[in-house]
Amino acid sequence: MAGSAGGSAGGCPGRGAGETRRVYRAVSPPPTRRSRALSSPKPNRPAARKPAPRADDKPAERVVAENRKARHEYEIVDTLECGIALVGSEVKSLRVGRMSLDEAYGRVDGGEVWLIGCDIPEYEKANQLNHQPKRPRKLLLHRREIGRFAGQAFEKGLTLVPLKMYFKNGRVKVLVGIGRGRKVHDKRQKLKADTARRDIEAALRGRNRGGR
Structure with a gap:
């Protein structure tokens, strides 16, 4: 009885004197590939760079109308690209290629430059919201462009003439030129030069076809 009492007092209750205490520890399972990937820090990768635009890349341009008469009537001494204020029906009419610059010209009024005589026909589907052609x-x-460009034309007695209207990256643009009126003799010389140039181009095209 004394031995059992001593064993109970010195050790765990219910164990004999010769028994040892067993300690169990939780053993974690070996790491898997997924756990390693989640625990390991990801390397800092440099952000992908967008390719730089090339110097020869040009914005998309679609010509709606050209003022061929202006090149014959005027000697163009300078040009400038500018935007133009339009309403929705005018833009839609331009998209189908309906307009004329034959009788158009530029005029400075109230510190602004206006395009006069440009004929943009009404858009058929606009109904009551149509514009004046x-x-x-x-x-x-x-x-500064008005002061340099339009002021130059006003001081020298020259004329502002629209040379062409076109879409550039989805926006309507106008190429305006400063024109000096040609004399009758100059017009004849210009007509002869244009005729000679067309004859040379036609002869070159015929030669290229014959050589094939």
Whole structure:
């Protein structure tokens, strides 16, 4: 009885004197590939760089109309690209290629440049929201451009003439030129030069076809 009492007092109750205490420890399972991937830090990868635009890349341009008469009537001494204020029906009419610059010209009024005589026919599907075909339209120029470009034409007695209207990256643009009126003799010389140039181009095309 004394031995059992001593064993109970010195050790765990219910164990004999010769028994040892067993300690169990939780053993974690070996790491898997997924756990290793989640625990390991990801390397800092440099962000992908967008390719730089090439120097020879040009914005998309679609010509709506050209003022061929202006090249014959005027000697163009300078040109400038500018925007133009339009309404929705006018833009839709331009997209189907309906407009004329034959009788158009630029005029400075109230510190702004206006395009006069440009004929943009009504858009058939616009109904009551249509525009006036030959209404004055404001050209979008900066103040310094108006002072340098339009002021130069006014001081020298030259004329602002629209050379062409086109879409550039989805926006309507106008190429405006400063024109000096040609004399009758100059017009004849210009006509002869244009005729000679066309004859040379036609002869070259015929030669290229014959050589094939």
